[in-house]
């Protein structure tokens with residue numbers, strides 16, 4: 396089965412989550428020969444040995460900044476060239492915008508935000524995805540014979556693949572007749588991985604009380620090499636930026652470790668972090684709902700517990 400992977404790069408480097416998408420494609424395709432990647436822009440070095448035989452690129456100035464109309468046109472062209480029977484991408488902001496449009500254009504079926512695939516070499520039946528704010532895991536199957544599309548939640552596929560011929564094929568794609576024009580992309584200043592890709596996250600809630608108090612979370616994050624997240628209440632109060640918000644109206648994360656500090660565990664917050672592998676909650680209220688999903692719970696004042704945690708971690712890490 397021929398599978399196209401929509402690959403995202405940042406600063407010329409393939410995103411870790413796109414490597415996971417390639418690994419997911421291998422579950423369906425069985426070999427690098429049946430996996431092609433589409434990257435808009437110049438493919439970074441990491442892509443040459445990432446398990447794909449063919450790398451489609453589009454290198455036009457109009458495609459430099461993300462424009463969903465142009466990117467849909469590019470993906471459609473790559474599907475046609477490769478005669479792809481399935482397309483895999485990431486459940487990232489870009490994937491969320493691109494894939495529904497692409498599925499409609501190709502008249503295919505789309506399963507978004509899967510955490511595992513129901514697939515074997517040559518067959519792609521469907522996938523498992525969290526629903527109702529992560530309260531259930533639904534098994535969703537494709538119907539009919541159309542092209543199959545899926546976006547994969549970052550950090551869900553634990554394997555990565557290497558090898559592949561990595562032959563670059565430049566696609567000639569007409570610029571879309573778009574009413575949208577991306578003028579500028581402003582990058583965040585943090586040198587830490589984005590929340591959606593981070594292996595470790597430590598988040599703070601409303602109980603931090605001020606932006607300044609987030610420094611105890613930042614200090615612990617530095618020791619843990621973690622990215623800092625926040626609840627919506629902390630964001631609304633101006634203690635943290637919206638890019639740090641985890642949850643239903645923020646980012647969906649699935650790290651190896653999620654530490655929630657002074658976060659109550661509202662359903663909208665849990666919708667964004669429930670599939671984290673290990674959850675640690677620090678809360679002064681033993682009845683806080685966050686403890687219902689936590690693997691480890693610390694009932695304590697975070698202003699006492701977090702500095703102690705940072706100190707102890709510094710000693711052992």
Ligand SMILES: Cc1cc2nc3c(=O)[nH]c(=O)nc-3n(C[C@H](O)[C@H](O)[C@H](O)COP(=O)(O)OP(=O)(O)OC[C@H]3O[C@@H](n4cnc5c(N)ncnc54)[C@H](O)[C@@H]3O)c2cc1C
Nearest residue numbers: 600601602626627628642643644645657659663664679697
């Ligand atoms: C449509 C909609 C979408 C939403 N989307 C999101 C979303 O994406 N993300 C999100 O997070 N929320 C979202 N919310 C808001 C959500 O319902 C909660 O209001 C929010 O998550 C609460 O944030 P919090 O846990 O920081 O604050 P609170 O609910 O106020 O909880 C604070 C917690 O801190 C504990 N605490 C207080 N002092 C200390 C201390 N010194 N030490 C330790 N613990 C302490 C308290 O016991 C309490 O459990 C959404 C709501 C709606 C209606």
